[in-house]
Amino acid sequence: MQPVPAFRILLIDDHRLFNDGVKSLLNDQPDLMVCGQVFQASEVLSAIQRTNPDLILLDINLQGSNGIDLGKTILGHYPDLRVLILTMYSQPKLLDETRKAGLHGYLLKDATTHELLQVIREILGGNTYFDTNVADLSSTADNTFSDRFAQRLNLTFRELEIVSLIKEGLNNEQIAERIHLSIETVKTHRKNIYFKLDISKATDLVRFAIEHGL
Amino acid sequence: MQPVPAFRILLIDDHRLFNDGVKSLLNDQPDLMVCGQVFQASEVLSAIQRTNPDLILLDINLQGSNGIDLGKTILGHYPDLRVLILTMYSQPKLLDETRKAGLHGYLLKDATTHELLQVIREILGGNTYFDTNVADLSSTADNTFSDRFAQRLNLTFRELEIVSLIKEGLNNEQIAERIHLSIETVKTHRKNIYFKLDISKATDLVRFAIEHGL
DNA sequence: GTTCCCATACCGCTTTCGGGGTATTTTTCA
DNA sequence: TGAAAAATACCCCGAAAGCGGTATGGGAAC
Numbered sequence: 001m002q003p004v005p006a007f008r009i010l011l012i013d014d015h016r017l018f019n020d021g022v023k024s025l026l027n028d029q030p031d032l033m034v035c036g037q038v039f040q041a042s043e044v045l046s047a048i049q050r051t052n053p054d055l056i057l058l059d060i061n062l063q064g065s066n067g068i069d070l071g072k073t074i075l076g077h078y079p080d081l082r083v084l085i086l087t088m089y090s091q092p093k094l095l096d097e098t099r100k101a102g103l104h105g106y107l108l109k110d111a112t113t114h115e116l117l118q119v120i121r122e123i124l125g126g127n128t129y130f131d132t133n134v135a136d137l138s139s140t141a142d143n144t145f146s147d148r149f150a151q152r153l154n155l156t157f158r159e160l161e162i163v164s165l166i167k168e169g170l171n172n173e174q175i176a177e178r179i180h181l182s183i184e185t186v187k188t189h190r191k192n193i194y195f196k197l198d199i200s201k202a203t204d205l206v207r208f209a210i211e212h213g214l
Numbered sequence: 215m216q217p218v219p220a221f222r223i224l225l226i227d228d229h230r231l232f233n234d235g236v237k238s239l240l241n242d243q244p245d246l247m248v249c250g251q252v253f254q255a256s257e258v259l260s261a262i263q264r265t266n267p268d269l270i271l272l273d274i275n276l277q278g279s280n281g282i283d284l285g286k287t288i289l290g291h292y293p294d295l296r297v298l299i300l301t302m303y304s305q306p307k308l309l310d311e312t313r314k315a316g317l318h319g320y321l322l323k324d325a326t327t328h329e330l331l332q333v334i335r336e337i338l339g340g341n342t343y344f345d346t347n348v349a350d351l352s353s354t355a356d357n358t359f360s361d362r363f364a365q366r367l368n369l370t371f372r373e374l375e376i377v378s379l380i381k382e383g384l385n386n387e388q389i390a391e392r393i394h395l396s397i398e399t400v401k402t403h404r405k406n407i408y409f410k411l412d413i414s415k416a417t418d419l420v421r422f423a424i425e426h427g428l
Numbered sequence: 429g430t431t432c433c434c435a436t437a438c439c440g441c442t443t444t445c446g447g448g449g450t451a452t453t454t455t456t457c458a
Numbered sequence: 459t460g461a462a463a464a465a466t467a468c469c470c471c472g473a474a475a476g477c478g479g480t481a482t483g484g485g486a487a488c
Contacts, residue, residue, distance in 0.1 A: 015302060015323040017330055021235015028238070039324070086231070109229040110253070116231055156464060169418050171444070184467050191447070200446075201474095204383050206420040370434060385474070398437050405477075406434095415444095415476075432487075437480100444475070455464070 007124050008035035010053035012044055012067070013086070018109070022057065022086075025113050032120065041070050048078060055124055058103075060087040072101040082123050086116075095130055105129040155196060162189045166202055167209040221338050222249035224267035226258055226281070227300070232323070236271065236300075239327050246334065255284050262292060269338055272317075274301040286315040296337050300330075309344055311371060319343040369410060376403045380416055381423035 036051035060067035084105040250265035274281035298319040
């Protein structure tokens with residue numbers, strides 16, 4: 001019936017409806033088939049053994065564990081498997097962890113179906129894909145984000161340092177202590193940062209910093 | 215072609231993949247059809263007018279706004295519409311809010327497809343359905359991401375609303391205007407939020423909100 | 429039917445932030 | 459070797475946030 005065997009995909013997501021929905025979407029594709037669905041982290045390894053998948057779609061938010069660690073575990077046992085993280089979390093930190101864990105992709109759940117299919121085929125073809133919508137960094141991120149943003153937004157290194165500390169929740173006094181400056185200097189830097197980013201308060205800065213992975 | 219016209223269903227969920235998945239599931243049913251998909255709260259009313267649905271499947275966690283309020287608004291404009299909340303949040307309080315808002319159902323996203331179809335038909339038949347699996351999660355604090363729920367569960371609905379507005383960058387005055395409260399009340403809520411989350415300032419809150427997808 | 433929680437609202441007081449400046453010393457680099 | 463940019467530092471002042479209270483009405487819960 002199937003002239004070329006389809007790629008086998010295992011879905012791991014404790015949201016059954018999402019799981020079912022993706023299954024339905026994927027099974028519409030002639031070259032892809034869902035070989036199994038898992039709703040709990042504990043069942044993953046046995047399901048892999050049973051269903052022999054080529055690719056695993058893995059949610060981060062699993063009951064009892066987190067998807068990135070689970071992905072790492074899976075690769076430890078089955079190094080040839082491809083693993084794509086599929087998540088609602090648009091967090092550069094998580095994307096970074098995913099990359100560092102050696103997983104093959106990170107896609108947001110608000111991607112379109114078309115994007116999902118593209119990414120799946122990309123990964124099955126041996127490439128990786130890390131959603132650029134998570135942060136403004138290209139898929140070939142070899143240099144630090146800071147450098148890129150420093151240039152783009154004309155933030156100096158000192159300013160970036162202070163952005164980072166503000167993001168961490170330090171106030172002017174704490175920042176001054178931490179990097180051995182006068183509070184007044186910190187305030188000056190802060191003012192300059194606000195001016196350059198065209199914002200007016202710390203909450204804006206935190207949002208900006210997190211959204212841009214600073 | 216269709217001897218009996220199918221019920222028309224409008225999907226509102228900013229997770230496109232979930233949206234597409236459910237669409238695919240529903241369109242497999244002869245008596246149901248997805249008449250439209252909406253990814254943003256702002257587009258809902260015009261989409262209803264355009265697509266003339268019988269039932270709306272509504273996520274709670276829409277960017278910026280919240281599904282329950284949106285559902286209430288929808289019923290205000292279209293009282294004959296049926297609205298089913300479809301959410302990942304297993305919170306009795308939210309279920310309760312849904313019921314009080316006069317919406318017709320509350321189903322968890324980890325329901326099975328079969329359950330979803332059953333519930334949809336139940337609601338289209340004039341009944342309501344409120345998921346009995348909605349558990350008090352206060353006891354299950356085990357995995358990495360449970361803090362997202364655990365901590366969030368301590369926040370009341372009003373508090374969550376204010377968290378969201380603070381995250382958006384509004385100050386007390388603006389929040390007070392937006393949701394028609396006294397500034398003093400907003401300050402009180404803010405204090406309570408800080409206490410519950412064990413933080414002390416707005417930047418901490420923004421970080422918390424973003425990291426936890428609020 | 430009383431107790432607890434939530435949402436509402438106010439007061440006073442202190443600290444921090446944000447916006448307006450100015451100014452000196454390094455560093456960079458053309 | 460100069461000019462520009464970066465880093466440092468200070469002043470004033472008003473606005474906002476944060477912290478300590480107290481209080482009341484309405485539901486929900488038990």
